[in-house]
Amino acid sequence: MTKTITADDIRKSVADHDVRFLRLAFTDINGKLKAVEVPNSQLEKVLSNDIRFDGSSIDGFVRLEESDMVLYPDFSTWAVLPWSDSQGGKIGSLTCSVHTTDGEPFAGDPRNNLKRVLAEMKDMGFSDFDIGFEAEFHLLKLDSNNDWTTQVPDHDSYFDMNSDDESARCRRDIVETLESIGFEVEAAHHEVGDGQQEIDFKFDNALTTADRVQTFKMVVREVARKHNLFATFMAKPLQNQPGNGMHTNMSLFKNGKNAFYSKDNEYHLSDTALYFLNGILSHARAITAVANPTVNSYKRLIPGYEAPVYISWAAKNRSPLVRVPSAEEVNTRLEMRSADPTANPYLLLAACLTAGLDGIKQQQQPMAPITSNVFNMSEEEREAKGIKPLPSTLHNAITAFKADKLIQSALGSRLSKSFISSKELEWAQYTQTVSDWERQRYMEY
Known part of the structure; x- marks a missing residue:
């Protein structure tokens, strides 16, 4: 700690x-x-x-x-x-x-806002909101002017072992740099996509982990430059390749024990965990605006890759929004798989915690867990199971955020107003931009 x-x-x-x-x-x-x-x-x-x-x-x-x-x-x-x-x-x-x-x-400082929500958590009798982030990133080559390109330094895949390519050397240097400033790095490996990497550091309380992910991103970028590479946490930097996620692992603690654990319940989830989960699911569409805050984020949240598209949960199944990893008592947790590393970690954790705490107050059980692949279900099957889609664009996510007073309260009135204004401007600028794809497709009409 x-x-x-x-x-x-x-x-x-x-x-x-x-x-x-x-x-x-x-x-x-x-x-x-x-x-x-x-x-x-x-x-x-x-x-x-x-x-x-x-x-x-x-x-x-x-x-x-x-x-x-x-x-x-x-x-x-x-x-x-x-x-x-x-x-x-x-x-x-x-x-x-x-x-x-x-x-x-x-009140306009995202870090102060998270501290405010954590104080509300403590008023409910919980001592800690423990978080583990898994922030993926891509390494890209630089051109002769030291600007980024879309060329990758490797074409390895998940857990591939290549001990002496550009990516592996850079990844090891990042790990050693992080450890030199006090991080406890638990794992580092190649991810599914070309040039895609993941480095995981130890779980800690929400504020500490949010601080660390910001430092982590800074270190990754700095070390990559030393290796003549460019590091990006953009959600979907390469077309037809997996995007970068920031899976968010969450646990509540009370009296020194994991409040999400129950020896007797199914999946070893306590009622507190199930109520918290229902809060996340109930407010998932509004949380998405915070968890996936860029136009580009929604090019990751599409069928055909591992990123979730539908609001559901499961134990071993990786297609739903929230997964319950198999773990011993102290590590029992909920893993929200939708967020990407462009999210402001302070706002993301404030939104998730507020939704979860409200779920505990409401004491309602979540929908039944999904045991089959959500992507393979028909629309009618999903509807019958109560599975709704996540927003498909930043515009739709901001609309959901504006309609959800609880998630707005998670950010507070000042930050909510600024967030909406910033994201609506971003969407407006995007809709007014003419892309190369459009020119290629429509210029001869």
């Missing part, structure tokens, strides 16, 4: 590792990692929450007339990054929450 780090620990680490710059990271509404970088001469200001920045240019933050924001670093996220500045000094990193100038947590 999260280690305790004090201000004195950070002061000592700065001195011991010749840290010349401090990178203060935070996340905007679209899940993009932002940072303010200051020299080590500002260390005491950093440690006393006295670093300010202009929030008016950050997506989803504030208007010009209220632009001053203050960064409150979370000391537990301290890491000395394994690369140096031009003079050979190290860079220290801290993940921050954003506050107003009067010291109040800023």
Whole structure:
């Protein structure tokens, strides 16, 4: 679990590792990692929450007339990054929450919002929301100008062992870099698609895991560049290839025990787990807007690949939205398979937790589990089993989000308004864009 780090620990680490710059990271509404970088001469200001920045240019933050924001670093996220500045000094990193100038947590900060929802969870008697993310990514070749291409460095497939190609060397370097900054990497392997990779790190509480996935993505990109490769977490970067998912494994803990486990119930799922599951399924269409927040996301959520398309659940079957992996008591969990790595992890976990907690309050059992492949069912068979589809476009997902007051409450009024505005603008821009496919198909009409 999260280690305790004090201000004195950070002061000592700065001195011991010749840290010349401090990178203060935070996340905007679209899940993009932002940072303010200051020299080590500002260390005491950093440690006393006295670093300010202009929030008016950050997506989803504030208007010009209220632009001053203050960064409150979370000391537990301290890491000395394994690369140096031009003079050979190290860079220290801290993940921050954003506050107003009067010291109040800023409601437009996705990290603060997750902390708010976690406090509501604790008010219901639960101690932790444990999360494991499985964020897939593609490695692509760079051109002579160091820009990305769609050429892949390998044509390996799932779990293929190739010990000395570009991808394998890069993947190992990413693992070693992550471990050097405190990650416990549990597995690293090639995924199904050409150039597609997966690196899994240890489960932890929701806030810590959301922080880590943001750092993970940054490290992956930086190390890939060292190998003259480009790393992308885009949901569907290559046509006719599998897309990148971010399977989201969830467990609730109470009094030190996994509240999702029951020795006697089927699948070893407690009633709490089943109620939580029903909450996820009931609000799945609105959650999809948060879990799959780009136009491109919906080119992954199509039949023919492993990504889910329908709202259902199962134990061993991998075609439904939520799967129950076989696990011992402490690791009993629900795995939501729809999310992709373009999702803002703080908003995603806030939405899932709010839906699940509401399911616990409602105490309703979910639909029956699906034992056969959902994709092979006819529309009539799915309808008879109560299986509804996920939204097929970003537009449909935002429509579902706008109709779901509970999932809007998971983000709070400020973030919900900003999220809707940002995604509606994205959709409008997409619908006005003329693609090469359209020109090839329609130019001679």
